[in-house]
Amino acid sequence: MGKSILIVDDSASIRQVVSMTLKGAGFEVIEACDGRDALSKLTGQRVHLMISDVNMPNMDGLTFLREVKSRPEYKFTPVIMLTTESAEDKKMQGQAGGAKAWMVKPFQPQQMLAAVNKLVGP
Amino acid sequence: MNIELALQTFLDESRELLSDMEQILLDLESQPGESELQNALFRCVHTVKGSAGMFGLDHVVDFTHVVENVLDRLRAGEIKLSKALANLLLRCRDHISLLVEVPEPAEAVDLQPAGNALLVELEPFQSLPASGNGQTPQPQNSEHGKGDLWRIGMRIQADALRHGMDPLGFIRFLGTLGELVSVNTLDDGLPRLDQLDPEACYLAFEIELRTTANRAAIEDVFEFAGDLYQLQLQEPGSAPEAVAAPATTDMDIVEAGSREGKMQPADQADAQRGRRRKPVQHFRVQADKLDHLINLVGELVIASAAVSLDADRSGNSTARESAANLNLLVEEIRDSSLDLRMVPIGETFQKFQRVVRDVSSELSKDIELVITGADTELDKTVVEKIGDPLTHLVRNACDHGIESPAERSQKGKPALGRVHLNAYHESGAIVIEVSDDGSGLNRDRIIAKAVERELVRADAELSDREAFNLIFEPGFSTVEQVTNLSGRGVGMDVVRRNIEALRGAVELVSPGVAGGTTFRIRLPLTLAIIDGFLARVGEATYVVPLEMVVECTELSAEQQAVSNEQHYIKLRHEVLPLIRLREHFSHGGERSRRQNIIVVRHGGQKAGLIVDELLGEHQTVIKPLSGIFSHLKGLSGSTILGSGQVALILDVPALMHQVAQHEDVANRGIHPNARPRLSASYS
Amino acid sequence: MSSALQFDADTGCITVAGELTIYQANAAAESLRSAFASGSLRRIDLAGVTELDTAGLQLLLMAERLSAHGEDPVELVNHSQPVREVLEVLGVGAPS
Numbered sequence: 001m002g003k004s005i006l007i008v009d010d011s012a013s014i015r016q017v018v019s020m021t022l023k024g025a026g027f028e029v030i031e032a033c034d035g036r037d038a039l040s041k042l043t044g045q046r047v048h049l050m051i052s053d054v055n056m057p058n059m060d061g062l063t064f065l066r067e068v069k070s071r072p073e074y075k076f077t078p079v080i081m082l083t084t085e086s087a088e089d090k091k092m093q094g095q096a097g098g099a100k101a102w103m104v105k106p107f108q109p110q111q112m113l114a115a116v117n118k119l120v121g122p
Numbered sequence: 123m124n125i126e127l128a129l130q131t132f133l134d135e136s137r138e139l140l141s142d143m144e145q146i147l148l149d150l151e152s153q154p155g156e157s158e159l160q161n162a163l164f165r166c167v168h169t170v171k172g173s174a175g176m177f178g179l180d181h182v183v184d185f186t187h188v189v190e191n192v193l194d195r196l197r198a199g200e201i202k203l204s205k206a207l208a209n210l211l212l213r214c215r216d217h218i219s220l221l222v223e224v225p226e227p228a229e230a231v232d233l234q235p236a237g238n239a240l241l242v243e244l245e246p247f248q249s250l251p252a253s254g255n256g257q258t259p260q261p262q263n264s265e266h267g268k269g270d271l272w273r274i275g276m277r278i279q280a281d282a283l284r285h286g287m288d289p290l291g292f293i294r295f296l297g298t299l300g301e302l303v304s305v306n307t308l309d310d311g312l313p314r315l316d317q318l319d320p321e322a323c324y325l326a327f328e329i330e331l332r333t334t335a336n337r338a339a340i341e342d343v344f345e346f347a348g349d350l351y352q353l354q355l356q357e358p359g360s361a362p363e364a365v366a367a368p369a370t371t372d373m374d375i376v377e378a379g380s381r382e383g384k385m386q387p388a389d390q391a392d393a394q395r396g397r398r399r400k401p402v403q404h405f406r407v408q409a410d411k412l413d414h415l416i417n418l419v420g421e422l423v424i425a426s427a428a429v430s431l432d433a434d435r436s437g438n439s440t441a442r443e444s445a446a447n448l449n450l451l452v453e454e455i456r457d458s459s460l461d462l463r464m465v466p467i468g469e470t471f472q473k474f475q476r477v478v479r480d481v482s483s484e485l486s487k488d489i490e491l492v493i494t495g496a497d498t499e500l501d502k503t504v505v506e507k508i509g510d511p512l513t514h515l516v517r518n519a520c521d522h523g524i525e526s527p528a529e530r531s532q533k534g535k536p537a538l539g540r541v542h543l544n545a546y547h548e549s550g551a552i553v554i555e556v557s558d559d560g561s562g563l564n565r566d567r568i569i570a571k572a573v574e575r576e577l578v579r580a581d582a583e584l585s586d587r588e589a590f591n592l593i594f595e596p597g598f599s600t601v602e603q604v605t606n607l608s609g610r611g612v613g614m615d616v617v618r619r620n621i622e623a624l625r626g627a628v629e630l631v632s633p634g635v636a637g638g639t640t641f642r643i644r645l646p647l648t649l650a651i652i653d654g655f656l657a658r659v660g661e662a663t664y665v666v667p668l669e670m671v672v673e674c675t676e677l678s679a680e681q682q683a684v685s686n687e688q689h690y691i692k693l694r695h696e697v698l699p700l701i702r703l704r705e706h707f708s709h710g711g712e713r714s715r716r717q718n719i720i721v722v723r724h725g726g727q728k729a730g731l732i733v734d735e736l737l738g739e740h741q742t743v744i745k746p747l748s749g750i751f752s753h754l755k756g757l758s759g760s761t762i763l764g765s766g767q768v769a770l771i772l773d774v775p776a777l778m779h780q781v782a783q784h785e786d787v788a789n790r791g792i793h794p795n796a797r798p799r800l801s802a803s804y805s
Numbered sequence: 806m807s808s809a810l811q812f813d814a815d816t817g818c819i820t821v822a823g824e825l826t827i828y829q830a831n832a833a834a835e836s837l838r839s840a841f842a843s844g845s846l847r848r849i850d851l852a853g854v855t856e857l858d859t860a861g862l863q864l865l866l867m868a869e870r871l872s873a874h875g876e877d878p879v880e881l882v883n884h885s886q887p888v889r890e891v892l893e894v895l896g897v898g899a900p901s
Binding site: 283284288289290293294297302304305306307309312315316318320321323324325327 | 827830831833834837838841858859860862863864866867870871891894895896
């Protein structure tokens, strides 16, 4: 059974590419289109890694991060935040206490896979 | 992987986002500076760029990167959306929509000249010169043919594991760059078992890696682990020495790590960036902290009143003086803290730009919204609750107030109708006006309708004002044709009820300030404090909101006799329904010899409250009713007097409504379902 | 996603079943403490470990260190494949 990864992004194409890349590498992937959607899809199952966009409608990435980290079953799950080089996003990085991993968009699928492998192993 | 499928998704998504972008740019013209819109605008381009980058569509990325940069500055408030910039951005949008349809960067050469021209135009709005496509550099292999031996020292912050940044993963990954010659796990940092925090990381590592990768590529492995890892890289060929020397005492590594973590260079840079951008003018406070403060201030006001009372009783002049000083300060604190919750109404008003835009296109009318008095401040809690009634009034003004374009041109009016939102302060209240320059109300039609609906008797003599305000009666509607907008089952009576729930009032004036009709809403500046009039009934003290008090007077013996028999009284040619608080709240005891009447007015109606004694004005902090009182109708809250006694705040509208239901309906020609009738029709 | 540390006071053996990661670290440390306090801890059987991370590894290193000071060394035995894999990568006391 492959390790399970959650991808949260409001862009369907990013979700699709990330999802295909990760599935191709043997991971199981859960997709969600925003923070709220993601929270509803996390029902206590084991998730090895979460990848979340910052800037999303309904529930942004930082709020999602805060919410998910408050759940005991996901407290220690690594989260990669997808960000941009914009000043606003950089400022947000400073505010995101629970996030230590940031990946700047745009990225190549292989870069994502590498990051995932660092955190949860190949 | 099926790239075609994903590419199609990208195309669909981009088209949608670009169409959103167009709409938002148009909306921003009427709502300049609306931050949610600016964020949404940024997100459109940002998402297109992000997705395009994943497909290697560099021609899209290169161009959108510059546009994104400009939009980022726009949402940060560094630049303004001028007409010229809006037009330029619209043209950029069109260009992006051409770019995304081109599947290969090489095929986009035809579009290059147009793109470059736009980039030149964008230049003045950019903070930095266009900086390529913003891609993270790919790991580059060094030119050395065979691998070099790197020594890597890894120190890890204590909370790395809690963040899911397990060193195991990173070490395994290093192995993919070449060959892990040796890994030395330094466990000297481990404390004794009874001092162990099992979730903290105590380990450090020394790694020998043989790889062809260069320094940047190795550092890149740890790049996104941020400040959790401190690396020491030893160049190949230099003398091997312990780079991550084991700490001698148990906690050293951890503490050193976390100390360094306190102020990372990145944090400093962020802080500086924040300072440079603009002077801090606001900071956010959690709303419930503010509410808590205001509650405390309420208690303080009461406590201070008690101190004054005691000081007065003591006859000690020094104590009295101190208490008076204290009182003054407390009043200032009260005003300042209530002021913290005051927000300008402008933001609420701005939301109606969209409402008017939508409604007018729905109705095929041409309507503009004019806003004045946006700086007028009122309590946040009032602002939150006024949105719905205002929406209804604004929609109503567009729907029923403004005539159709044909009708307008017939009357020689400009085709462009106008809805005006205005706010101002007036004697301790805020007044909000919704006006239109439409045709105004037809008095005869309203009265005819009211008679038909049995809301008023055909022979009732009504002033214009009374007639117009009939439209707030339940079940009233003057529209013969139910339009899309009004057919939602929400009437003006609901608007009035909502506003009255905020201790406010609404009235209608026609012709209004702009010629058509004007709805005028009066609201208290804050819901936390009430100016009240105190009255005693038996042992109990009641507070009547001062804004509803018309006059207070002692009843003459004759009036008293009459009022004992009847449910109404004639006071200076006006017949008033009476509410005897003693009976209403079932106070026992004897009626006092002298009785007083407080005449109250609400929603165009008047009534007389019979009390034992008038105690005068009193400003007080409203507290919610505790359980034992909450079932009582006619009370809206309670307060504590300086003496420590509880006073009950009367809910005058509810009292008047109750009385109306008990009234002898036949006698007054009013339908039993109607609200209390207008006092004027008694005369 | 849970593991259980069972301590059998008669044999002096802790058996670990399931994951030994940061999610179980607090509970596992507690079990280790009480087993050690009983004075009869001799062995930790790792046959049932399905996953080991750095937090889990720290506990095992800790346990070995306990043995170094005790009269009867605490032994780590029956390393499961996931445990071997971690120890091999990190070059710490990979079992023969």
